[in-house]
Amino acid sequence: MRKINIRDSILGRRTIFDYKPEKIDHNLLISLFNDAAYAPNHHMKEPWKLKVYQDEARLVFGRKIVESYIRLGLLNNLSKEDLEKARRKYDRFFYSIPHHILFYMDKENDAGYQDDENYAAVCAFIQNFQLLAWEKGIGTMWTAKPVLLDEIFIKAVGLSAEKQRLIAVLQVGYPNKIPRSRGRKRMDDSIEWIQSQSDNDERNA
Numbered sequence: 001m002r003k004i005n006i007r008d009s010i011l012g013r014r015t016i017f018d019y020k021p022e023k024i025d026h027n028l029l030i031s032l033f034n035d036a037a038y039a040p041n042h043h044m045k046e047p048w049k050l051k052v053y054q055d056e057a058r059l060v061f062g063r064k065i066v067e068s069y070i071r072l073g074l075l076n077n078l079s080k081e082d083l084e085k086a087r088r089k090y091d092r093f094f095y096s097i098p099h100h101i102l103f104y105m106d107k108e109n110d111a112g113y114q115d116d117e118n119y120a121a122v123c124a125f126i127q128n129f130q131l132l133a134w135e136k137g138i139g140t141m142w143t144a145k146p147v148l149l150d151e152i153f154i155k156a157v158g159l160s161a162e163k164q165r166l167i168a169v170l171q172v173g174y175p176n177k178i179p180r181s182r183g184r185k186r187m188d189d190s191i192e193w194i195q196s197q198s199d200n201d202e203r204n205a
């Protein structure tokens with residue numbers, strides 16, 4: 001496999017929608033998780049927690065998500081027949097991807113700020129994981145939908161909305177098809193360079 005550097009990995013990684021059926025080797029996954037855990041995190045909380053759904057559990061997990069979509073009204077406009085079709089499509093989707101990873105963290109109960117820091121750290125972990133995986137030819141898709149706030153869904157995956165915060169679901173597997181990059185805007189319009197006291201005063205006026 002060709003060696004790629006971090007810039008190649010950042011620029012080359014794409015969100016993957018279409019996956020090969022084979023699972024990622026268990027030890028490779030563990031080693032990617034261990035490396036991703038070098039993400040910055042305040043007070044060394046290492047707040048990331050994961051549930052990895054694979055094999056038969058994929059369908060069960062997918063169906064919990066679809067039940068949540070229905071509860072949240074996301075499939076409201078479908079006829080009974082179309083809803084059944086949609087269920088079968090979701091079954092195929094969840095079963096076609098080897099691993100679905102649910103990322104979550106424990107809440108600190110401290111009026112929020114520590115939770116925000118922990119949330120940010122888990123996002124850094126996820127991006128580390130995406131890039132490390134890409135380097136090994138593995139694709140991912142980061143999803144974060146309203147389902148993650150649905151208390152019934154949270155309970156259905158064995159967690160508690162009071163004690164835990166769900167952060168993302170990441171689909172993982174070898175890509176079948178890699179989409180083209182849509183590029184990014186130049187950063188010029190998003191940066192202010194502050195160099196003198198007067199620049200600073202002006203902007204704070």
Ligand SMILES: Cc1cc2nc3c(=O)[nH]c(=O)nc-3n(C[C@H](O)[C@H](O)[C@H](O)COP(=O)(O)O)c2cc1C
Binds near residue numbers: 016144
């Ligand atoms: C917090 C977050 C949530 C996302 N949710 C979704 C999603 O629900 N569905 C989806 O197809 N992609 C989702 N994505 C992936 C983005 O659509 C994708 O990163 C973006 O289109 C850029 O494409 P690229 O990752 O190939 O560069 C999400 C990404 C992030 C960071």
